[in-house]
Amino acid sequence: MSVTDVCFKEVALYNKDLGKEIGWRMCSGRAYYSMYHKTVKALSHYTYAGTGTHQDLIEYLKNDASRLEKKDAFGCKRVAYMLNQAKSERKLADYDIDKDFNESLAVASLKMVAKYSELIDDIFK
16 A cells, blocks of 8 residues: 555644644644544454445444454444544534634644554554
């Protein structure tokens, strides 16, 4: 694979450092995609069910991952919650362009990626 979740994280960091609102918005979006791709890579039994790729993954984590992946149910739900939160931030950054989006939101997105990455590594090792 030529692009990985780490590539999205690196682009998120680069975007934050642009020092402008568009960079902070792009940072949040790329941070989410870093989380999304890290999750897909960590799962052994996930297959797209056709309900919208992103929500489909969140539903899999909430409802099926603990059984199919043989992982802790609370941990899987926690991952689903965090991914859904990041998805909401990405949608805010991408679509609510009439609302201010500041650097602190971008920094929070990057912090979430770091915590999420550790959680994924702990649960799906």
